[in-house]
Amino acid sequence: xxxxxxxxxxxxxxxxxxxxxxxxxxxxxxxxxxxxxxxxxxxxxxxxxxxxxxxxxxxxxxxxxxxxxxxxxxxxxxxxxxxxxxxxxxxxxxxxxxxxxxxxxxxxxxxxxxxxxxxxxxxxxxxxxxxxxxxxxxxxxxxxxxxxxxxxxxxxxxxxxxxxxxxxxxxxxxxxxxxxxxxxx
Amino acid sequence: xxxxxxxxxxxxxxxxxxxxxxxxxxxxxxxxxxxxxxxxxxxxxxxxxxxxxxxxxxxxxxxxxxxxxxxxxxxxxxxxxxxxxxxxxxxxxxxxxxxxxxxxxxxxxxxxxxxxxxxxxxxxxxxxxxxxxxxxx
Numbered sequence: 544x545x546x547x548x549x550x551x552x553x554x555x556x557x558x559x560x561x562x563x564x565x566x567x568x569x570x571x572x573x574x575x576x577x578x579x580x581x582x583x584x585x586x587x588x589x590x591x592x593x594x595x596x597x598x599x600x601x602x603x604x605x606x607x608x609x610x611x612x613x614x615x616x617x618x619x620x621x622x623x624x625x626x627x628x629x630x631x632x633x634x635x636x637x638x639x640x641x642x643x644x645x646x647x648x649x650x651x652x653x654x655x656x657x658x659x660x661x662x663x664x665x666x667x668x669x670x671x672x673x674x675x676x677x678x679x680x681x682x683x684x685x686x687x688x689x690x691x692x693x694x695x696x697x698x699x700x701x702x703x704x705x706x707x708x709x710x711x712x713x714x715x716x717x718x719x720x721x722x723x724x725x726x727x728x
Numbered sequence: 729x730x731x732x733x734x735x736x737x738x739x740x741x742x743x744x745x746x747x748x749x750x751x752x753x754x755x756x757x758x759x760x761x762x763x764x765x766x767x768x769x770x771x772x773x774x775x776x777x778x779x780x781x782x783x784x785x786x787x788x789x790x791x792x793x794x795x796x797x798x799x800x801x802x803x804x805x806x807x808x809x810x811x812x813x814x815x816x817x818x819x820x821x822x823x824x825x826x827x828x829x830x831x832x833x834x835x836x837x838x839x840x841x842x843x844x845x846x847x848x849x850x851x852x853x854x855x856x857x858x859x860x861x862x863x864x865x
Contacts, residue, residue: 547747553766556748557773563741564774565781569793570733576828580853587850595857605734610832612738617836619739620746630752633763640757653753653825658839669844675824676845680852682817683828685863686810687803689817690827694771697803699778704803704810711814712821713760719822720760727823 548626564695572605575692577683579603579610621652628652643728671727686711745833753825760822809865820852 551559564574581596582603589596621628629650640648647655655662662668683689686708688697694712697705745751748770759767784790785798792798821827824845826834831849834842856863 550749551747553769554773557770559744560774561777563737564778566737571792571796580850583850584854589854593857595860608731608734609738612735613742613832614836616739616742617746617833620743621837630749630754632754632758636758636761636763653839658841663841672824672841672844673848675820676848677852678816678820680849681856682813682820684853684856686813686817691829695774695778698775699782700800702803707810708814711811712818715815715818716760716822719819
């Protein structure tokens with residue numbers, strides 16, 4: 544059972560994600576995470592401002608319970624199923640990140656420069672996280688789904704719109720990493 | 729009973745996202761630099777298995793655990809919303825290193841600054857709701 548404490552290989556991970564989608568389909572639900580952000584908006588009263596948020600959010604309560612599970616799963620995996628959380632990325636990637644100022648590359652799960660507690664007192668780090676969050680939330684709803692809804696669920700059902708969305712995800716990601724990162728960091 | 733099943737599936741997904749390292753900002757950066765097969769392997773495996781699962785369910789008209797007919801709804805046809813929305817999402821995914829599933833996993837794993845990402849992702853969703861009718865779809 545030692546394997547469970549090690550980082551999971553890609554084939555185990557991919558199979559588990561497919562299993563999650565299968566289980567949701569088999570209980571008459573669909574696999575998609577970003578729609579929860581819309582539900583949270585409605586719960587906070589956004590339905591009074593825009594028609595987009597006027598829907599019966601209680602019909603989506605099941606998905607919020609899935610999200611609660613995802614939070615608990617992150618807690619269990621991090622505190623009980625992991626000995627060494629550092630992520631062994633390609634040494635070339637580490638070198639490049641060091642040049643950009645990320646000294647924690649290769650030694651941590653997330654860059655401490657952005658996700659360490661002290662980062663919360665750093666204006667630039669907070670701004671980066673905030674802008675990243677806005678783009679993810681805005682883009683996911685504009686595209687009608689995120690990595691789970693399009694890249695996994697949509698592609699599994701051979702949906703051309705989902706393929707277009709995934710192409711968009713990559714165009715945006717590549718532009719951010721290769722063109723904007725050297726300007727930001 | 730149903731509530732427990734949603735919770736357990738969520739827990740399974742949360743553990744998978746953390747242990748697969750798909751919730752790691754570093755893995756997303758590495759993926760967009762094409763310097764590792766890891767993320768492509770995860771998504772590729774999930775999609776290949778996913779296509780097989782959906783095909784088997786459709787072909788053999790498999791019923792759900794509750795005896796219901798399983799219906800797959802096609803996505804609405806459009807080009808601009810998927811490409812433009814996708815690009816905006818991709819920019820944020822690469823910058824924050826987290827998409828809407830992993831951000832909740834990371835909250836559970838105790839990384840407090842991810843709460844900023846979650847809060848602003850909700851605000852981003854709200855902004856989309858306000859601007860929806862003015863955007864090309």
